[in-house]
Amino acid sequence: MSSIRVVFGIAAGLNLEIEQLDVKTAFLHGDLEEEIYMEQPEGLKGSGKENLVCRLKKSLYELKQAPRQLDITHAFGVVSRYLSNSDGYTDANIAGDLDNRKFISGYLMIFVRGAVSWQSKKQVWWNFPNELDGEIVGEICPGLILILCACIGTPFPTYLWQLSKVYGPLMSLKLGSFPLLVVSSARMAEEVVKNHDSTFSSRPLLLGSRMLSYNGLDIAFSPYSEQWRELRKISVLHLYSNRRVQSFRGTREDEVSRMIRTISKEASSSQVTNLSKTLLSLTSTLICRIAFRKRYDEEDQQRRRFHDLLQEMQAAFVGFFFSDYIPSIGWLDSLNGMRSRLERTCSKLDSFLQELINEHLNPNRPESMNGDIIDIMLQLRQEQSTSFDLTLDHINAMLMDVFSAGSDTIAATIMWAMAALMKSPEAILKKAQAEIRGAVGNKDIVNEDDIQKLPYLKAIVKETFRLYPPAPLSVPRQTLANCIINGHEIQSNSIVYTNVWANGRDPKDWENPNEFLPERFLNISVDMKGKDFQLIPFGAGRRGCPGYSLGLAMVEVGLANLLYSFDWELPSGIKKKDIDTEVLPGLTMLKKNDLLLVTKNVYAQQVSSSGI
Template sequence: MSLIFILLGIPLFFFLLLKQRSNGSNTNLLPPGPPGLPLIGNLHQFIKSAPHLYLWQLSQKYGPLMSLKLGYRPTLIVSSANMAKELLKTHDLDFCSRPQLLSLQKLSYNRLDVSFSPYNAYWREIRKICVIHLFNSKMAELYRPIREDEVSQLIEKILKSSAASKPINLSQVTECLTSAFICRIAFGKRYEHEGAEISRFHEFHAQLEAMFVSFFVTDYFPSMGWMDRITGMTYSLEKVFKEMDAFLQQLIDDHLDPKRQKPKREDIIDVLLRIMNDAESTFDFSYDNIKAVLMDVFIAGTDTSAATVIWGMTLLMKHPTAMKKAQDEVRNLVGKKGFVNEDDIKDLPYLKAIVKETFRLQSTTPLLLPRETIRDCNISGYKIPAKTLVYVNAWAIGRDIEAWGQNVEEFCPERFIGSSIDYKGQDFGLIPFGSGRRICPGLHMGVATIELVLSNLLYRFDWEIPCGMKKEDLDFDSAPGIVMHKRKALCLLPKEYKY
């Protein structure tokens, strides 16, 4: 079997190599970039454990608009605020589609979701539905009682650790909180933070994340897709998809059960089923459409808020002066009330500055979601062909000296005090949610959760590093995944603040 594979593979290799060389005449029209290897191009540089960091280092040599070759995919890397503005605002329409990658296509029901759908009439319609009915600021306010209830339960859990003088795994409990919140607003279910159901939820979520960042030969060498079947990657993807489909179908079936008790407020499945059954709707909406949107909520809503809170707390533990300043602000405002609600947060400018500075330094999706050009276009004198894969390195942009000055590596929330710079897509030095047509529609919900959790953690507790650890032990290494989590869980010792 191995001999047959070699005999078939050698001529195929030379055929692909000759084909790649025949296409090399257009490379002088592309932006500069590092030389690649035969056949694979720059894939060996892209699939490193922290590609955002390595690509940032490459951009220091080749510039803020850099080209790579990932197999047969021409690829563009954007690493500065000015260049991001050029692509995401001036040429937004040229750069607003999504690439057809195998795992994304399969898990999004052939790209029926909002995040990974190509730019077309369907995407415009499904995004309009999500913005009007699901993810706007009005809906974020509607789900406020659920958010506040989950944060209250988190605080009670931490109080038990505080009373016992035990460290708490803040990474774990924060992820449980965001999972519980998403389950309530999306599925109408409440899973206990330490129950079997929430454990299954997290295990399933981890499998999905692993598929999203797995390497499929098909994506970079379309004529060699058979290798994914040989390696078992196609089987693994199909297995995870079937499990996800069964999970989501069961949630829908539960909502269709005529014996189901009518909820006090609609969850996301209720809203989507109502849209599907609307006789006046001109949009052909099916169960697969619903599942695709739920997959987006499941992935994006669970992880990003929790990861941002943990990066924020890590930065504050490294910078006790900023921690003290934030605690004084929230405690002076809230007094002895016992809980920071969302009405209080609008009067916490330093807390909001901390959130923005965390977005700048530790974007949870450092390369954002990949884009694809829909037609040939010219950028800064370079010709960018249609179907070019585009990554915007938000992590690198947060360290752009032209946008932020010389102290880019310094954690300095004060840079946002009195500043109008925001994260809503118009200030291109700070684009954790993207910008333009493909900006994340869930940003209102995400920021509301982050601010509520962080403000209450700072209000109710003084935080210490557990015995045997030093401040220097708090690292910023990230785990691989579509969302950048801290590699080592953040474990801290909470001390209840006696107000």
């Protein structure tokens, strides 16, 4: 491929009517072949906004004529002249005119993402891939990728996977002032998270994660330090140890029983079950009970408050902040409203967590709060058993990790498993149900002891993690020093993403990688906890998820009971091919469209009648 010309997203991103701009795109087997057709724009005329549109056309035209010479200064020059009132607009006009503010912000957002020079000496929009020792290390502009993904609706991990087919499993990019690396194969992932784990063990403190984690006082987003090591030790020994996970077993099974009763009532009244909503309710309630021993009713205002807060946190984590990558124009975060939204979310989070901690500090608190995560952390603080001062901000930050990592990921995994099973009701769904019902017999509920007798169910869970990892892109790491990976020098402070979604679909590691085939795991042993790098849904190495055993236990017992208690069908008029795989934006790969199913009670009636 001779070049990558991805500029058509500028017009689409601004929702502008530009008659002279005719853009055609074609996507062939994941490779990009864009053709840009553009006429020389006419002279400036009309209002300030019309002149800016004309300058935009002129910039695109110049890009077509000499793509290697166009630098960011021209883009900023166009907008700065607009902001400086050269076309009749005053700052007051702009501040008071929401449309104009959105227009300016949109123009800057798209142009900066696409035009920021990531080779400062050459100041070019993109560079071409270099071949080194048979391996391609591609250098491409991530801003242009973001534009393209937004325009064609392709999820970012999917598009990075398509690019890796062209540029190789180790792609080098530069986002603003930061070098960025994308890892898209098991072999490269092993290099990063095993062979060079200590070098790749830090985290970039981006604005969203920094503010939500109380300036890096948590485990998930904190940079590497001695304090982080001790916090992780606390998590492993006190919060997510096998003993602690088992202590929450009764809570898990109780919430699953409640879910089964709810679905059973819907089945008895011939209602369609919104499984997406049901699973999100299950997991958020479970996390609340484990973390602070509270159970909110469906219509409880506090439940809605908690759910809304989780959504806002997800949006903040994936938000693009200019101050992270181009500090000199960080003021754009205030102009486009991103900073104020983040500050509001942090304020809501702090208020919510402080209320919970105050309740636990109350000497007259109910005994039911004993032994929950907040109680454990407060005891450690009181005992002063850490080498540093464990503050309430540390506890708040650790709770934020529990909320953000636990709620959506568990629900998403069960949701994708059920969607995949509904696409193969005869070959896989009925086989799984036969295994569970044959091994468990006539019982109220499948408990966690029963799970160990269900190898096919465990294979389904692994296959779901392979095709639909809850976090398709790993939380980014950051290098602590220069190092050599496969003969290529990786700079210090590089931001590193592992494309977990791509690893699970690599034909070098998986036969028929795009097919949902649980049987592949019956004859091979693949570890999901970070030893086999073709399947790392929980991460690996120092930065692997410390709560994987809790999450896995909830996925297995939840899915097993859904398959045991009910027979499942698609609603009338819906066919297997209609089950889509579109995803919502965010850290977690949630299904965009709700999974709606029709249920028939099999063993669920016993749970309803026994009142478990």
